[in-house]
Amino acid sequence: xxxxxxxxxxxxxxxxxxxxxxxxxxxxxxxxxxxxxxxxxxxxxxxxxxxxxxxxxxxxxxxxxxxxxxxxxxxxxxxxxxxxxxxxxxxxxxxxxxxxxxxxxxxxxxxxxxxxxxxxxxxxxxxxxxxxxxxxxxxxxxxxxxxxxxxxxxxxxxxxxxxxxxxxxxxxxxxxxxxxxxxxxxxxxxxxxxxxxxxxxxxxxxxxxxxxxxxxxxxxxxxxxxxxxxxxxxxxxxxxxxxxxxxxxxxxxxxxxxxxxxxxxxxxxxxxxxxxxxxxxxxxxxxxxxxxxxxxxxxxxxxxxxxxxxxxxxxxxxxxxxxxxxxxxxxxxxxxxxxxxxxxxxxxxxxxxxxxxxxxxxxxxxx
Amino acid sequence: xxxxxxxxxxxxxxxxxxxxxxxxxxxxxxxxxxxxxxxxxxxxxxxxxxxxxxxxxxxxxxxxxxxxxxxxxxxxxxxxxxxxxxxxxxxxxxxxxxxxxxxxxxxxxxxxxxxxxxxxxxxxxxxxxxxxxxxxxxxxxxxxxxxxxxxxxxxxxxxxxxxxxxxxxxxxxxxxxxxxxxxxxxxxxxxxxxxx
Numbered sequence: 001x002x003x004x005x006x007x008x009x010x011x012x013x014x015x016x017x018x019x020x021x022x023x024x025x026x027x028x029x030x031x032x033x034x035x036x037x038x039x040x041x042x043x044x045x046x047x048x049x050x051x052x053x054x055x056x057x058x059x060x061x062x063x064x065x066x067x068x069x070x071x072x073x074x075x076x077x078x079x080x081x082x083x084x085x086x087x088x089x090x091x092x093x094x095x096x097x098x099x100x101x102x103x104x105x106x107x108x109x110x111x112x113x114x115x116x117x118x119x120x121x122x123x124x125x126x127x128x129x130x131x132x133x134x135x136x137x138x139x140x141x142x143x144x145x146x147x148x149x150x151x152x153x154x155x156x157x158x159x160x161x162x163x164x165x166x167x168x169x170x171x172x173x174x175x176x177x178x179x180x181x182x183x184x185x186x187x188x189x190x191x192x193x194x195x196x197x198x199x200x201x202x203x204x205x206x207x208x209x210x211x212x213x214x215x216x217x218x219x220x221x222x223x224x225x226x227x228x229x230x231x232x233x234x235x236x237x238x239x240x241x242x243x244x245x246x247x248x249x250x251x252x253x254x255x256x257x258x259x260x261x262x263x264x265x266x267x268x269x270x271x272x273x274x275x276x277x278x279x280x281x282x283x284x285x286x287x288x289x290x291x292x293x294x295x296x297x298x299x300x301x302x303x304x305x306x307x308x309x310x311x312x313x314x315x316x317x318x319x320x321x322x323x324x325x326x327x328x329x330x331x332x333x334x335x336x337x338x339x340x341x342x343x344x345x346x347x348x349x350x351x352x353x354x355x356x357x358x359x360x361x362x363x364x365x366x367x
Numbered sequence: 368x369x370x371x372x373x374x375x376x377x378x379x380x381x382x383x384x385x386x387x388x389x390x391x392x393x394x395x396x397x398x399x400x401x402x403x404x405x406x407x408x409x410x411x412x413x414x415x416x417x418x419x420x421x422x423x424x425x426x427x428x429x430x431x432x433x434x435x436x437x438x439x440x441x442x443x444x445x446x447x448x449x450x451x452x453x454x455x456x457x458x459x460x461x462x463x464x465x466x467x468x469x470x471x472x473x474x475x476x477x478x479x480x481x482x483x484x485x486x487x488x489x490x491x492x493x494x495x496x497x498x499x500x501x502x503x504x505x506x507x508x509x510x511x512x513x514x515x516x517x518x519x520x521x522x523x524x525x526x527x528x529x530x531x532x533x534x535x536x537x538x539x540x541x542x543x544x545x546x547x548x549x550x551x552x553x554x555x556x557x558x559x560x561x562x563x
Contacts, residue, residue, distance in 0.1 A: 112495065119503035126404060127510035129518070170502070274510065 013266070016191070016259055023198060023255055027078055030205060030248050035071025037240050039063045077208060078201035085197040093150025093157030093189070094134050100147070102136035102159040113165045120174045121158060124181040127274035133158045133184065137165065144168065144288045146310035148180035148189055156184045164310075167291070167355040168284055175271060175281030176310055182270035188263045195259065199252040206245030213238025253323060260325040268332055282336040285311070286347040287355055289329050387531045391540050394522035398543050401515035405546070406448065408511050409468070412504040413445040416475075419497045423478065426488035430481055437478050440471040461544050468508070475501065512546050519543045 040046050043063040050058035094104070105114050118135055125132040133156035138145070141161035150156035158180045164173065183189055216234040272278035288311050311326055326332075333340045342348050420434050444467035451460050479498065482488050489495075523542050526535040534540075 112499065115496070116499055116503075119499065119506075123503060123506040123510050126408075126507050127513055129401065129514045174506070274513075276509070276513070 016262055020191075020259070023195065023252065026248060026251055026255075027075070027198065027201070030202070030244050031071040031075040031078070033244050034074045034205075034241055035067040035069075037237055038070030039067025041234065041237050074205060074208075077204050078198070080201075081204040082197040082201035085200040086193065091151045091193075092155050093148070094136075094155070096149035097134070097136040097147075097157040097159050100138065100159065102138050105135045105137055116170060117160065117165055117173065117177075120170070120177045121181075123174065124178045124271075124274050127178070128181050128185045130181070130185060131156075133181070135159070137162060144176075144284065144291060144311075146176050146180050148183040150184065151190045151193055152187075153184055156189070158184075163291075164284075167287060167352055167359055169280075169359050171275070171277055171280035172284035172287065172359075174275050175277065176284045178271035178274040179267050179281060179310060180271075181274060182267040183263070186263065186266060186270060188267065191259070191263070192256075195252070195256045199249060199256060202245055202248040202252050206242060206249060209238055209241030209243075209245050212241055257323050257325045261327045264326050264332065265335060268336060272336060278336040282333050282340065283347050285329055285333045285336070286340075286345060287350060289333075289342075290348055290350045290355075291352060384534055387534045388538065391522075391525055391531060391535055391538075394518070394525050395540065395543070398515065398518035398522045401511065401518040404511040405508060405515055406451075408504055408507045409444070409448050412501065412508060413441055413448065415497065415501055415504065416441040416471075419478075419494075419501065422491065422494050422497060423482065423488065426485050426491070426494075427481070433474070433477055433481055437471075437474045440467070440474040443467050444471045461546055465546060472505065516545045519545045 039062050040058055043061065043066055046058045046061035046063065049061045097104075105118055107118065109115055109118065114137070117137070121135045122132050130153045133148075133150070133153070136157055136159035138159055138161045142163040143161055144164045144167055146158070146160040146164055148156065148158050158177060160173070160176065164176060168176065213235065216238050268281060272281055275281070309326075311329065330340075330342060340348075416437060420437060423430070423434060444464070447460065447464045447467050451464050482494070482498075525531045526540050526542055
């Protein structure tokens with residue numbers, strides 16, 4: 001069993017590497033395409049040749065220097081915006097948690113639910129051999145959900161919804177927290193911040209293309225120029241840049257979701273190895289299914305943070321597709337509990353009242 | 368020219384040797400640090416128990432036998448813990464510590480099972496807090512033990528495998544002992560994770 005886990009872990013890590021490589025490759029490709037187009041169009045001789053001899057003749061006048069410069073400029077735009085985004089967002093987990101509206105749990109809390117939560121966080125930090133992250137609660141969320149943030153273990157934060165605190169038993173909560181701890185230990189939070197930054201860079205390319213297109217349209221309307229065909233080409237550059245940027249964003253989102261799905265399985269497996277109790281995590285996932293709320297978080301920032309939630313926060317149903325950042329709930333449960341059958345499993349159809357009664361850390365009040 | 372090549376080769380070997388040595392030291396420190404974590408948690412656990420016993424006494428004083436069992440198991444475990452001291456302790460001491468902790472866990476389990484019969488005790492805030500803290504400490508012990516065993520496995524692998532075993536022999540790096548505790552069932556069971 002242990003071995004299966006390690007094999008799976010290696011497999012997931014390999015796939016992540018492939019996806020990241022693809023991502024970098026696509027950035028290079030985008031810069032290359034834009035560069036090639038620019039080498040033809042931002043080049044007087046090629047334009048003149050085009051007027052006379054058409055596309056073939058223009059191709060012969062291709063200017064590699066201009067192409068390289070344009071490609072470099074695009075790559076620079078992607079890199080600079082990505083780095084800007086990297087610096088301004090996500091390094092400090094506590095800041096991310098606060099931007100989601102989460103409140104830090106004070107160390108001396110007297111609330112038994114929160115005490116238990118703090119204990120569980122410490123337990124998983126010890127199991128992961130990492131510093132204890134700061135612990136947050138999303139106060140007004142009744143659904144069951146959780147998140148991890150922060151670029152490195154020293155600046156990590158973990159948060160759970162109030163619903164998770166009140167509806168999950170100790171071992172289930174431990175499973176959820178261990179899953180989030182695994183995200184930090186596996187550097188998923190870091191990877192996610194980087195991918196978000198890259199997508200942000202591609203958005204900049206798209207915006208740049210729109211600006212170029214608008215410029216070309218205005219100048220073509222403004223003056224009757226002798227080389228109308230050249231201006232058509234300028235338009236073409238803008239369209240190409242927009243198309244390439246949009247495709248890049250689309251591809252980026254798909255890849256981000258694909259990477260995220262892999263990392264979710266990995267975090268489930270790593271988290272289960274921290275608690276030594278995969279059933280706890282499996283039961284937490286079952287309860288989420290049972291609540292039907294699918295761990296919905298109502299905060300407006302949830303869309304931006306959807307990749308770091310415990311279950312898909314934006315989805316109303318257990319939808320799956322190229323854009324979903326989490327694998328289907330049932331498959332995640334099956335990976336942890338192979339005997340799981342949604343038709344007969346009692347936890348899968350429990351109601352929240354029962355859950356909250358079971359989850360109470362104190363004994364039933366004396367009759 | 369030949370001398371130069373010889374020097375470069377010797378330097379490279381020395382550099383590689385230093386790297387292996389440092390790796391051994393780092394891993395040994397990591398396992399010692401992980402052991403220290405267990406020690407801290409065990410001590411904390413032992414310190415909590417007199418408190419717990421006092422609280423229970425107030426509600427169920429006639430359960431003397433179980434309470435005494437807990438105290439005895441606690442004292443024995445604490446004694447062995449203070450002897451075990453560091454990661455360098457012998458395998459025999461480690462085994463003893465594991466057994467003593469197992470016995471303590473069993474006695475505590477009986478005490479908590481018994482508390483089910485005393486609703487007033489269960490409703491006591493202090494008892495509730497102690498129960499949660501003890502549960503958590505037990506989890507921390509088992510988490511720390513798992514982290515320690517991982518660190519030991521990594522260190523021992525480095526001591527035993529080629530080429531670092533040569534450096535380990537030269538500088539007397541000895542094998543560390545993993546900890547096996549007789550835990551309660553739920554902690555003991557191997558994680559049942561399979562993916563397909």
